[in-house]
Amino acid sequence: MLLRLLLLICAPLCEPIELLLIASPSQPTEGSPVTLTCRTQPHPQSSDDGPQFRFFRDERVLRLGWSRSRELQIAAVRREDSGFYRCEAKTTAPKVLRSRIFQLDVRRVPISDVSLETQPPGGQVTEGGKLVFICSVAKGTGNITFIWYKGALGLNLGKKTQHSLTAEFELPEVRKSDAEQYYCAADNGYGFMPSGLVSITVRIPVSRPVLTITAPGAQAAVGDVVELHCEAPRGSPPILYQFYHEDVTLGSSSAPSGGGASFNFSLTAEHSGNYSCEADNGLGAQRSEEVTLNFTVPVEERRGHLSSGVIEGLLGTLAPSTVALLFCYWLKRKIGRRSASDPPRTPPRPVPREFTYLNSPAPVQLPPTYENVNAVSGDEIYSLVYSNQQEQASAAVVPLETHIESKDPLDIYSRLRKANVTDEDYEDAM
Structure with a gap:
């Protein structure tokens, strides 16, 4: 009976103390806060000289020295923060308590909403120009691996891994054969997620036609x-x-x-x-x-063009000369009409000529001299005939007939019909 009473009194004092490490949340994702708490069971009685704590990850101390805080806070946990954790507690007694090992597994945010864009935008690029593919994800944590593919068969163009939500791949000089469909894929440990297809059109400048x-x-x-x-x-x-x-x-x-x-x-x-x-x-x-x-x-058209050209040239260059010639012709005709309308004038009497006589029994007959008189009457033309003899002969104006009217060899008359006289003969007669 007494022994049982002693056990009941000593039970709380004789119970061993256990140290526990707890993570909240127990399965965190990248970017979220995590709190590690070191607890003892049963709780030790409070005293001014309480226990001190320290924390380890993969047997490396996370804090320098001991601290009275039983919590370790990580504001934004990363995938690299995953590992094996434990804590230690030191009480007033020269005894150190160690917790059990706790495995912290930080989960990454899975990739979502993968998309592919191009620069220049719209998927149109000039032959010989530069084309940039931009692969991006809406969500995803940690290092992300990006891969670019060409065509329906998925020809691998390039691969990049970086701690970023976007990555770029560049074609420095586009050729006509680069006109194809393209897509990209991204992965951060949960499997690759592909983007949609993007068609690329290569525009070719025109060559010399x-x-x-x-x-x-x-x-x-x-x-x-x-x-x-x-x-x-x-x-x-x-x-x-x-x-x-x-x-x-x-x-x-x-x-x-x-x-x-x-x-x-x-x-x-x-x-x-x-x-x-x-x-x-x-x-x-x-x-x-x-x-x-x-x-x-x-x-016909060539002649028409030629005639019009010649006429224009003549009018341009010969107009003054043409006007002068027409004026002269008009003046000559006017003078001719005036002469024809004037009455016949009396033929002038010839000036007596002196004849030389030679020392010879017979006189010398000089050749006769003819002179036309500016007298026209009807169809008749009058002329003067001079005959030189030993004695001074007088000149008479008689009509010239087509036959000889007088028997005198000194007087010769001739009549010419105007119908048989040309303009040239008339001018010569003048």
Whole structure:
């Protein structure tokens, strides 16, 4: 009976003290706070000289020295904080209590919402330019591994691991073969999560176009419908073509799906010369070489152009001379009409001439002298006839008939019909 009473009194004093380490929360995730608490069971009686504590992770002291705080707080736990923890307590008695080992497993936030973007945006890049792929995740902790893939078969382009929610992969010089579908994937220990597909379009600047001219026949002629066809061997659609004649715009045509374009027109005389075309798809315009078009102008039209040109030249250069000639002609006609209307004038009497006689029994007959008189009457023309004899002869004005009226050999008369006299003969007679 007495022994039982002693056991009841000594039980609380004789019970061994146990040290426990507790984590809250017990399974934390990266980025969340964690509190480690070192507890004793049963609780020791409070005293001014209480126990002191210290904490270990993988047998490394986390605090320097002892501390009266029984808690260890981690504001934002990381994956690297995972490990084996324990604590120690030192009481007034020269005895150190050790807790059991506690395994802390810090969980990472799984990857979610993986996406792929491009720079330049929209997935359109010019051939020869730079293309950047940006892979990002909305959630995920710890080091994240990013991988980029090309095409449906998933050709691995590159891989990066870094403590970041985004990563970049760059193609320094894009080629036409890089026009494909791309995606990326991210993993932080829970398996790779893929992004959606992104299509890349490689735009190709236009090359120098080629201009061809097509006519209905072997040689173009005025009135024919001529076709100008311009085509750039390379270039992403849509392509706009401009057509030129001697650097003057004739018109334009577009090729929404690529290839070439045509422009038709009817030939006129002014369409001879050099032709060219220009191609542009927004990445830089290119001009073709010039093509010379020679064609046949109809004879009638050529004569018309020539006549008009000659007339214009004559009017421009010979107008003053023409006016002067017309004025002279008019004045001459006027004088001629005035002379014809005047009455016949009396023929002047000839001045007596002196004749020389030679020492000879017979007188010398000098040749007669003829002189036309400016007298016109009807159809008759009068002339003076001078005959030199030994004695002074008188001159008479008589009509000249077509036959000899007088028997005197000194007087010769002749009548000329105006119908048989030309203008030239009349002028010579004047």
